Amino acid sequence: MSESFLPRAIKAKILREKHEQLPRIMTDNDIDCWLIFVRETSTTPDSSMNFVVGSEVVAQSAFIFYLRAGQLFKTAIVGNFDADTERGKGLWDEVIPYELGIDPLLRNKLHDINPKQIALNYSTDDYSCDGLTHGMYLVLTKIAPEFVSRFVSAQPIINAIRSNKSETELGIIKEACRITEEINDQITSTLAIGQRETDIQARFHQEVSKRGLGFSWQREQNPAIDAGVGKDFGHVLPQDHYLTTQGHTLHNDFGIKIHGYCSDLQRMWFFGKESELPHELRHAMDVVLEAIQRAAKAIKPGLQGYEVDKVAREYIIEQGYEEYKHGLGHQVGIMAHDGGGMLGPLWPRYGNSPRQIIEEGQVFTIEPNVKTKNHGMVSMEEMVVVTATGCEFLVEPRKDFIYIYSD
């Protein structure tokens, strides 16, 4: 069986853990009804379904969670062909199948519940809470126009349920990090000067396939591989015409998926001995590593994400570098970029995400970078889980470049 897929028993366990979190989360956020409204989720997925539904649907489907006197009730209204799958999960208080159209069943159910609000999966700030398509929003306003004034964003619910990693989830993410480093080490032993970026990426792909793993993000850009000094590192495709070169660096950004959960780590190699490392690269790497340590020491529940970003960003500027052009870190889970609160600056493109409160059980990357004048970009990326009092690295952080040379 391929390791990139979540075995049914583990998925069922995570779904149970998440359903157990829901009454507290909905009560805390004063939301008495959450409606997931979807169709053909293999084309237009709603990522929140991973935590509370756990399979795909074809026909228009409504998954409704609502509180009555503090107790959670759960209804699935699905096309007749999806009904057996939902019944088989034992997650729902009622499964209502339909043949011709969902409209009257959904409208009646909403009238039965008569909630104060109906939380829907849309968000201007947070893509991970934005699974409702605009077309389905319009469909819903036609089905139940009398409820439109009660629509609110389900962002607080989705963020909480997605961010708050259960024990089962954390165990899988740690394993993803361990395997990522195992593959990094394996590829290290094959590196030499004169190799193409594309060929190095192909070797990573082989190791991933051999183990039956998936990719944390699009395979063509995973790992990102950068052997060229002139290249703007990031989500750039590897090229045939950039070769590993004596006295230069190699850089990757690599994430695998196991049992549906992701890793996301950056590593750097240097072609030459440590004693041959240009001073500029030595200084840049020291600053990056120190920025990571400072950020990790700053993280604790109750802070806002931008406060942690600031620690790393200001340190890097103090050391004479340009500030990095992105956030310090993002959450990781079923996606490499898992949404929710981030460790980022208060820039328009990040919306409200950097203001969200850091909570125990969240998993973040820490990935500062600095630009050198003559040797390209230097960066590393580590992953941490927030604890009650601070954070812990999910895999031993790297302490330096990996040096490639033959004696």
Place this chain on the structure above:
Amino acid sequence: MSESFLPRAIKAKILREKHEQLPRIMTDNDIDCWLIFVRETSTTPDSSMNFVVGSEVVAQSAFIFYLRAGQLFKTAIVGNFDADTERGKGLWDEVIPYELGIDPLLRNKLHDINPKQIALNYSTDDYSCDGLTHGMYLVLTKIAPEFVSRFVSAQPIINAIRSNKSETELGIIKEACRITEEINDQITSTLAIGQRETDIQARFHQEVSKRGLGFSWQREQNPAIDAGVGKDFGHVLPQDHYLTTQGHTLHNDFGIKIHGYCSDLQRMWFFGKESELPHELRHAMDVVLEAIQRAAKAIKPGLQGYEVDKVAREYIIEQGYEEYKHGLGHQVGIMAHDGGGMLGPLWPRYGNSPRQIIEEGQVFTIEPNVKTKNHGMVSMEEMVVVTATGCEFLVEPRKDFIYIYSD
């Protein structure tokens, strides 16, 4: 390399074929500007990007196609880390990168173009044209409120570009069908009575993995495997407690993905000799096969999808069976359910899809079923491509059950 991914050269070819179709499609539909507005497409994908962008993005991104004096211009506004990837494609007249926020660049570009309409990817009827999330719709209305009155659905553009299979696409889909049948035949040789549905599915999964293929839809439900007479066939998970049984059928619905394109075929086995087949199953299968042939003969460009559905549906009712509770067929492409016009009845849940005009180059399934009183459901699923005057099967249609017995 895994066969489930589209090699770069083939993807580039398909992107060029699709970009070449665009001026005609936009002119035909009197739409002078099409805007794809997305972010973090690995979480919230817009499936239209497969045909005209061809990679994922992280930051808020706008891909704009606009006509000036009949000539097509193409602009990509993307986050700085996505800019090199877009430039590298050679598809865009201009790539505009940004660091902090897309807002002013996008607003200015729309004012430059000053289009009559702005076609956006939303649709109440068609999920495959509904890649714009409601959150991103709200973001856009904040960025450019002065253009809201010009927003229209991009459905006609997306349907045309997605449905009208290029030669490259058709070649890949045929290969997907061929391999699907190859695997069906291979599994046939391993079938015997007393096997669990779950174990049979696992053997299909092995064959798919071995070949490095992907799945047309969610792996857990692919193939759907039905050995139980009492089971409502469809998108139902295989079960441990249903075993293949002497004198009963086995049924699958199986689709693989190669180079990003899908197959979707249903096949049936009978455990026993043809001479032992119950009359009820004989009759049901004959009706299903004849319904498929009649539908295939009816298909031609210019008809509406519901007219073809009607041919099969009425024939089945005439033969004394209940009508099937779904559409006769859907389009197949990068997804098994590829959206666009369908061969379906005029039921509310199908919206306008069955009224769309059938066009040359579209690929459809034909999948009627009938319910027997004592032997469960009987159905088959074939795939056809619409030609100038009718249609052609993409793989030789099956003529009967596959009989499993030992002499």
